Amino acid sequence: MHPAEELENIAKRHGFQVSEEQFAKHMDSVDPIAHLRHEFHYPKMSDVAHTDLSLVRNDEDCVYFCGNSLGLCPKATRKYVEMELDKWAKTGVQGHLRGELPWAFCDEKIDDTMATIVGGKPGEVVLMNGLTVNLHLMMISFYQPTKDRFKIMCEGKAFPSDHYAFESQIKLHGFDPASSIVLINPREGETTLRTEDILAKIEEEGQTVALICLSGVQYYTGQYFDIPTITKAGHKQGCFVGWDLAHAVGNVPLSLHDWGVDFACWCTYKYLASGAGGIGGAFLHEKHKDNQFPKLLGWWGHKMDTRFVMDNVMDLSPGIYGYRISNPAGLLCATLKASFEVFKKTSMEQLRAKSKLLTGYLEMMIEKEFGEENNKTGVKIHIFTPKDPEQRGAQLSLSFSIGIKDIFKELCKRGVICDERLPRVIRISPCPMYCSFHDVFRFIIYLKDSIIAAKNTAVNGC
Ligand SMILES: *Cc1c(COP(=O)(O)O)cnc(C)c1O
DSSP states (O other), rough: HHHHHHHHHHHHHHOOTSSSSSHHHHHHTTTTTGGGGGGBBOOTTTTSOOOTTTTSSSTBEEEEETTTTTTBBBTHHHHHHHHHHHHHHHGGGGGGSSSSSGGGGGTTHHHHHHHHHHOTTSSEEEEOOHHHHHHHHHHHHOOOOOOOEEEEEEEEEOOHHHHHHHHHHHHTTOOHHHEEEEEEEEOTTTSSSOHHHHHHHHHHHGGEEEEEESSOOOTTTTOOOOOOHHHHHHHHOOEEEEEOTTTTTSSSSOOOOHTTSSSSEEEESTOOOOOOOOEEEEEEEGGGOOOOOOOOGGGBBOOHHHTTTTOOOOBBBBBGGGGGOOOOOHHHHHHHHHHHHTTTTTTTTHHHHHHHHHHHHHHHHOOOOOOSSSSSSOOEEEEEESSSSGBSSOEEEEESOOOOOHHHHHHHEEEEEEEEETTTEEEBOOOTOOOOOOHHHHHHHHHHHHHHHHHHHHHHHO
């Protein structure tokens, strides 16, 4: 059942209209994970930049729809960080082996939770570096171009960092990016990719492709790709298939092991709320545990029991543990642990169930207010994220019929925090972990007011 239908049913059963405020409040009152919002510091109107306190109440929560860019700060983060600072202050180097997160193994203390969230087996997942660095490290192994098979296939509008990583890896091996990157683009007049077109492209070009590397959830369109089907199709053509899960991890349930994905990388500061520049994650499938692929080595890849013998004879840890290079940052593991403690109070399945309804509600409200029929603002909004809930996560990407610069400014005045992509696109992501149905309700009002205010400014400005 599409969430829209489910929402209509719930409204009918309780005698509400989906569009009335009481319905949003009802949905929050029956949301089994509504209380998790209080595990986070939710920014107040008075604290966020650019709010106009003549338009909103200063003690009210802002509308935070930017968890796809930077997750909110869990309240427990301060405690976990302070524990590490205390330990350092009191015991110096001994902190490597003491406390809840002994720094020498602080990543290993939490990588099982990480593995659960991405559907990896223990030992298939590590925490290290940042996302783009991990992508490079995995490509050192999985992008080994030959005369006949030298291409990297990715989506046409891949995230810039990924695109630069692909280009530089290609150049590193002496190939030409212009002829070595295969871009998968949408059909004329469409914005998202059809799975059938991705599969056709793989079948058509696969024989010359060394590596297929797409994002799990596309940062711009919010499209959630069919990871198992695409992975299988790539393997059939003899390609390696890796995934950038920056926008997928903590957003949608993943089963990386069962899907047979070769490798994956992600950051943890988006839906996983570890704080800006948080420690990155990487997955290497068990089938590659004893691979002899080229890799870049450091002392942290050495087996633990003999690492500190320091005889300069590498005895490499198997699997993804062998890819670790430097000693991990205790402070970064502390912030991620704080977030994991909240994730442990729910499950990806429960988050996903709420997310489908929450984003479905947002979609319905936008269609009701800014679709063809009831639109009183004269500004049309087109949602170009797939309508199928299985093909998207929390995020919706909105394209406006007019430039959004002034509308976005007006949204900021009303304490709506989201992402602007000039000239006409706004990306919004109600994160199921801490956003409510009432946030969506308030967003719609603020958006309507913002459009009207922006149009008035435009008229007065002429
Ligand atoms: C957020 C994001 C990044 C950011 O990379 P960092 O190395 O963490 O700075 C890269 N790729 C994608 C697809 C992203 O969404």
